[in-house]
Every structure is written in structure tokens, then in C-alpha cells.
Amino acid sequence: MSKKSNNYYTASAYEEAIRTVRTNIQFSSLDKENRIISITSTKPSEGKSTVIYNLAKSFAENGERVILIDCDLRSPSISQIAGIKDNVGVTNYLTGKVSLERAVNEDREQDNLDLMFTGPVPPNPAEILASKIFKNFIEEVSEIYDYVFIDTPPVGLFTDSSIVATLSDGIIFVIKSSDTKKEEINQALDNLKKVEANILGCVLTYMPSKDKGYGSYY
Template identity: 40%
Template sequence: MFNFKSKKKRELAMDSSINGVEMVAVANPKSIVSEQFKTIRTNIQFSNADVTIKSILVTSSMATEGKSTVAANMAATFAAQGLRTLLVDADMRRPTINATFSIDNPRGLTNFLTDRSFDINQAIYETSAANLLVMPSGPVPPNPAELLNSKRMDSLIKALSESFDMVVYDAPPVLSVTDSQILAAKVDGTVIVVRQNMAEKEAVRSTVLALRHVNANIIGSVMNDITFDGSGYYKYGYYGYEYYGKSNKKSKNS
């Protein structure tokens, strides 16, 4: 059983692969930010009445936009609803699950994809949050894209969707490498994280085009790191959420 680290508030630009991400949905489930994750969860669950979404890819255009934080907290929110949820670190180049959940020298996704005799159960770890399990990325491989594009990865995605109520994949930024495009074509839905005052419009457009090129099912986006006033009001949108207020206080990274 692994416990979450207590962390001081930090900027997303810090190296989350070393420090991990802040699990606000677990540490403070009644906070304003946690409520926004619940709204995102609801939007995803009702995004398509005809299709049950059981696997979600979370990505962004570029690095440091908060996609790992969103993926981890989104997974925790699904788990809090009573759904048996697995968070998979599919960012083999810059993994974060090890640090977030204090897992030392973990075996993970890479081990399964490179060793046919490897038991996938050895790569799945319990956490201190009920119903939430995690799969680290494992050792950094020289060929992440090739591994993710393999038939073995296809079979794993299918098996995990059958074994869990929800599977959330934390994937690399779309414009950095091809990994997310490969995975987006295999999962039920994709969520794009866009960080305020950092993401460029053209980069976001290029990300959407790249994902559409592989026929990814883009179910929405999350606007991250919004300024807000605690006494303000909120506007919830299908493609994420925004805070409205008068002050320039920063919300916790979400």
C-alpha cells in the first residue's frame, strides 16, 4: 500500500517527474478544485449517451501544461465514485507516477511490452485511495512509440478495459512526440489539457488536427491554471471549466 506524499503548492513548470503531482482530489476532496474534477467526470460520463467510455487519454500540446496533474486527479475522482480505476503512466519519456505515489524502482508498462513472460499484475500497484490503482511506466525504453504501436499494447488496452471500470492514460504532449497520436487511436476518448497564459492558439489547433488525423475521439478539453476569486462564481462548460472573479489569486494547479 502506497501513501500519497504531502506536497506544498508548486508551479506546473517544476519537474513533476521528480516531485510528482499534487493529488488535491484525494487530499482535499471538498475543495473548489476537486469540485471541478467532479464536473469534468460528469461531463465525460455524459459525453456520449450511446457509447460507454472506459478508457481515456489525457494529453496536451506541449510540456508543463498540467496534463499529468489532471490525469491523476481525474482518475482519483472516478475512483471516489466507486469505480475501480487504473491510472496508467504511458509517458515513458517523462513519467510521474513513481514520484507521485512514492513507488521505488517500479516495474511497469515497459516491462510488459518488452517481456512476453512478464505478468501484468506485477505492474499494478494499490494506492491509499479506495478503488484507485496505478501502473508506472517502468524503465525508460529507447523506442516508446514502437512499443505503444504494438499488437501487445492493443491487447493490453483491451484487457484493462475489461478488468477495470475506468482506465486513464497519462500520455506525452502531442506536438513533442507521436506517442499520444498512437494511443489516442486506440482508446475510447481523449482529453486535451490547455494551460492559461502558456498554451498558444496555433499549438492547440495543431494538436486537434493531429489527433483528428488518427480519428481520435476528442471528448473535451480542460483549461488549467485559471485565475479566480474565491467569492466569484463559476461557469462550467462541456469542454472543461473556467473560473470567474475579480482578483488575481491563483487556483491550485488542477
């Protein structure tokens, strides 16, 4: 099998995994639709931002109107992942310096997907996310879009994710395979449970794949 074929199967496996997560979210509750969804991890570099960006794209591809908001005000990365250079976003809007329309970018690859970057990184991220202005902002965008996805910092290091979880219908927890320790995971989950976060489930990242056709599914 050629190298190109191997890459194709790996990409197909990833896309299928993302679609599976999308389906699980859609059917995760029969009583209440999960429309505001945040994501976190135990520590940095576990792949949460890439996961939520591709998940947002998958929902948009399915015909939903979606916005992805980068609320990792400590180490933003959605702008880089999307390949769009813009330093205007959440903090600019919350401080009244720009309109919502100016603070939002259209994704370059996917229709129906809008992106809102962090804007200038503030000295007090947790205070901003805990403010009434931020709560009103989330309520505002949830009335405009079918789904609101929110990227947040690692819950094992900061309280930001726990704060945003209280405003979310559900939260996704990302775990890096063969790297994150069980004790770290348990502590992070405890932090979310303390605020009664609705944990939709976990996504395991960086799983090794086999270069044998369907064997690359993981």
C-alpha cells in the first residue's frame, strides 16, 4: 500500500471518529438538546482545540449553523488552526470595542461555520468568563446559532473551564492516549463534577493507528 493510501485511511478514520462524536452528542439526551458545548482537557497539548474545531466543522457540514468561540484566553489556538490571522474577538466584543459582526470570522473551508477568536489576551481570564457580560454574550449567540462550541483551557490547571461548564449544556473531556495519568484525569473530572458539569463523554486522542486499511480506525 502506498504512503498516499495510508494517509487516506488515517484521514478517513479521523473524520469517521469525529462524525461518531457528533452523532453521540446529538443523541446524548432525549429530554434536552445539547446546543452549547464546551471542551477541555487535563493539561495542554492533548488535542482539544483540534477536536472541537473539526467537530464544529462536522456539525456545519451537516447543515447546522455553528459558531466556535475560542475562550482559551490563556493560550488561544483556534486562529492558528483555522489559518486566519485576526487579533479581534471575544475580549474586544465584551469590552464594547467592536460589534459582534466584526468579532466573527467565516471559516475559509466550511460553510455555515463562524469563528470567534479570543482577541487580546487579558490579565484576568477567569474574572471575565465569570462575568454577567460573558453570560449574556453566550445567551446572545445561542439565539443566533444552532450550535455554540467553546474551547476552554485545561481544567486541571485553571478554573476557566469549570466556569464555562456552568453555562454549557454539556462538556467534552479530551484525554491524550498513553500520556495523561489516571490521577490527573480523576482530579480534572472532580473539578468539573464540583460545578455539576454535564460531562457528555471523553475523546481519546493520539491513538496509534495501523497502516492496514480499516485497521487504521481507532
